[in-house]
Amino acid sequence: MVLSSAHTVKPIWGFYGHKKINRMAVFALPQEMIGFYKKNIEYITEHAVDADKRRYATKHEAVRHYIDIDHWGKIPFPEVPRQFDDALMKYGQLQLIDLTTLDTTNLSLKTVVNEEDRFDSSIEIMNGDQVWHSMKTVAFENFFKAHFKTQFYEDEWIVEGQVYDEIFETDKFVTGNKVLRFEDQFSHQGILPYHLESMFFQLRKAFIDENSEKVLRLSADYGHYIADSHVPLHTTVNYNGQLTDQVGIHAFWESRLPELFAEEKYDFFVGPADYIEQPRKYFW
Template identity: 25%
Template sequence: MRPGFLALLLLAAPPLSAWGALGHRLLAVGALRDLPPGLAGWYRGREGEVADHAVDPDRWRASDPLEGPRHYLDSEAYGGPAAVPRDPEAAWARLGPAGFLRAGQVPWVIQARALDLVRAFQAGDRERVLLATAWLSHYVGDLQVPLHTTADSDGEGTGQAGIHARWESDLLARLEAQDPFRPEVRPAEPGPDPLGLPWRWLEEAYGLVEEVLAADRTAQAAAAAAGEPGYGPVYWALFEALQGARLRDRLTLSAQRTVDLVRWAWNAAGSPGAGL
């Protein structure tokens, strides 16, 4: 990959919003728990700032028309997630400039953000480390959302318009109102190919798309059978029963996978102390 390749994104695409502010804050805070002492020093006392800035990439979309495609990847454009090239230049060549930009770039953005965090640690720049961590957490979280991996991201092709927001924002807000949730993070070694992880995550998340859509169809059918207009108590009770645990699992994985990449970046930079 040539340096700066991702900066060549020249075409706007419809934006998506994964998790919303609540989810991105939760996963950012979760990722900063139980860090090794040397790494924890970089964030001590400023965890709230990381959580605040984890929402920045969604804010950028208001002023940057190139930001939207950085949050998703339409797997079908490549023939499925397993067929997506790891090299963005190969992907660009396969789809052409316009097709590449429309199809999204989140796996490559995660790579770029992880490498930027390595450089921030190497530079000993705490402010940059905090921001790089926050922004990395955002894109990692985006890729754990099933509907960020498919062209029909909002169910319009299946007659399920609005499923995107119902699953990742509305359902999460309902769960939080009932029982505040905090991801339980258990740091793990990311393995010999940490920058290849986004492609594994892509396949995994894409494999859950039909499950999410099926749960929505089932809940809608139950609501209709009960004579319930719109999305009321019958719909939400069943949708929560079918997808509540799955949503919390994806949010926990978002935090887990963020901390795995943060730990990798710190180790790749030589495990520097914060010098505070």
């Protein structure tokens, strides 16, 4: 379940705004939820900026607050996979590394579709123009998720050659001292819509587990990320006007203006929240 205001205007907020928007969001909740959140409204308000504070604690936090979506194409960005693992695989770089000589060979992934069965496709791992290895797409996807994606928070994503040979029953790594490395070339441009989906499932599980402490913590963070996603400057390469001679526009737009005018000029009566049937589609 995702709830969103029916109001079509998408305000943009800084530190002051994050606290304000989390606080006001409580009053848009349905009857079944408002009691719990109103009782804890001070927590939801004060912890609305926790996510920003974490930006300085880990390099993995900042990318959750934006996506430079125009880096990858043009509206409506049909070429960008909506599933995070698919995006990582599409834009990342698979490499074969010889640990003895330190030679690195870039490998590419080529999808081959069965014309008789469009749901049956294969992945060809290419070394230049030569097919290095071929397998069913689902087999590579499962391998990627189990052996590369699990290293997402590590500095390097490495899979030992012996592991690859055992999984796919090959002899690619019988000789030599080689490993496979995957370089994430996607996340640095931001992962905000993917993180919204991840947070949705985390929050839903916290509700199912009746873990009120976790519900509050995740709710405060979720409000922050959702607010960020409504800031146009969190969705573009030109996030601070640096490409259009408007440097400083980010802080002016989302911090200074709300601080000056929110209390007297902004309309916070947005009406009751709507139920969102398809969260992923809504996020995008």
